Amino acid sequence: MPAMARKRRAEAAHEGSSSADAGQDTKKRKTDKTEEAKFYAVRAGHVPGVYKTWAECTKQTWGFKGAHYKKFSSLSDAKAWAAGKHVAASKDTPSKYYAVAVGEPTGIYTDWAEASEAIKGTKGPKYKKFFTKQEAVEYIIAHGNKAATDALGADVNLALKSESETNANTEEETSAQAKRDDTLTHNGDVIPIYTDGASSSNGKVGARAGVGVWFGNGDERNLSERLQGPLQTNQRAELTAIQRALELAPRDASVQIFSDSAYSIKCVTEWSVGWKARGWQTSKGESVKNRDLVEKILDLMADKREMGALVMFKWVKGHASDPGNIAADRLATQGAKMA
């Protein structure tokens, strides 16, 4: 998740500056080893607590909406932070949210001291206090740039989720909704579907891939599932998402599938013709990967064609501020953490 990574980096930079010197000094004095001690305090995650490795911390925070964690060089500090915030975060909802849409770093703060730190030195900062996190998120989406939106990570969920149940009467909300509708509006009866795949630790041993299909807000066909099978790769996840999209839509309905995977789209729209001609050999003579999924999709496309329905693909840039892509991404990410 680039967005998460960005946010993580921002937090680390932000919080790391305050007490780094003192901590290092202390540690250097008492320890002979040169390596810096690390403690990852997870205050909001699957299992809040203190972890010693980044891997464990990641496991506790990956895909967790609103995950909150921080690195310390002192165990006691980490414990205190995790414990202290834990109480506040888990039961008491903060009463104030400071949205910093333009600043360094952008994000949502619950403490004015931190928020003011983030806008200090920024020319033309944009920030505002809200009483709900959702409003703060929406403010950042409306007034911040793409990076600021991306930095929200899973929090964008709040804005998407509430779309249907919110009376969008402010200017910002209205225009945002209009933009979304514009993106999704299509000539007549073509169903727009967003697909995405995710694969944590892609290419490594414990990779877990997830599939996301998004038809629209609150649509019952929206899908979030774990990729089946032993090959947990990003490509298989992306292809499978497209497969599911075709399966979920009515057989006789034309669809337009939005995917950020150029690989997947080209597999089923251009490359497959050459592959068939060469007996599923790649241009370099190697056997085509993920042939099973490609063939399934081709079958589904042929079926639709017979029904008189069209299947269109549109590539969308990943991690742009495309709401549909973000929604599908979120579904895929959540699917990856399923059993």
Next chain:
Amino acid sequence: MPAMARKRRAEAAHEGSSSADAGQDTKKRKTDKTEEAKFYAVRAGHVPGVYKTWAECTKQTWGFKGAHYKKFSSLSDAKAWAAGKHVAASKDTPSKYYAVAVGEPTGIYTDWAEASEAIKGTKGPKYKKFFTKQEAVEYIIAHGNKAATDALGADVNLALKSESETNANTEEETSAQAKRDDTLTHNGDVIPIYTDGASSSNGKVGARAGVGVWFGNGDERNLSERLQGPLQTNQRAELTAIQRALELAPRDASVQIFSDSAYSIKCVTEWSVGWKARGWQTSKGESVKNRDLVEKILDLMADKREMGALVMFKWVKGHASDPGNIAADRLATQGAKMA
């Protein structure tokens, strides 16, 4: 990891010699994903456990005094062994060795099914069963041609050793021997050297080629240089790397050169005999390219032979998880960037 190396060599020989089979093999691997599973159990190392790649295994055992590790094709076996249990080593420590000195491909097999496959269709095959690998090696050296001996790769070391240290049949010793064979912690007789060539924009106008030679970590003879001359091609870079390796090693030392360039190895081990006979004409009557480099290498090899030293070549798959190949690759890439 003796089994791994042996297996890889067998596959390489297989693919290199019989094109039809090689293609099928590839296809099969691709389709039903029956590729041999590998698990590296580390019983004594920095972090004991089971690892999936040789690179990870190396990381856990490198520099660890008394490191103890072993390769398995079954995860459960690997886990059991890592946990200290004695695993019935059926396929990991073979009790029989089938030497195929004349066949297609030649080599040492531990399974009669494979061995019989290698001699099927070959007129006048030469093969024999042994109870030690060393005997099998000696048989091939005695009854096979040069190519067959070369195909033995590092296993020729077994024959170079004195008869006294035979029967290295326990798991521990097999492991240790594997390390000697494959990670080139040589037994003093043969210096293992990795070579590689790089050529950015190969075949285009502004191509820049580099040469890499790797003797070992921190070895002062490691070389990274820009390819000299106006012809900046990958092939010249690969050949030059071999040339440099021979120049850098002591004149009277036997060496084993690991290269991923089948072209280079065949140039100096098989094709050159025909070229000499035809007056350096290719089989199609064209003049042989890179003759200057090939002749230089042949001269260096002849010189070593006169000194009583052996020069052996072993092909290694490029971009695989071979640490030596990766190291040489980096040196070559670096060299290509030089002035």
Next chain:
RNA sequence: UGACACCCGAUGCC
């Protein structure tokens, strides 16, 4: 026809 390299490019997933 085959084989092994050496690249150039593209999009994701980390």
Next chain:
DNA sequence: GGCATCGGGTGTCA
């Protein structure tokens, strides 16, 4: 930095 994947291409030989 790496993997997942594909498309173009040259360097060279049998």
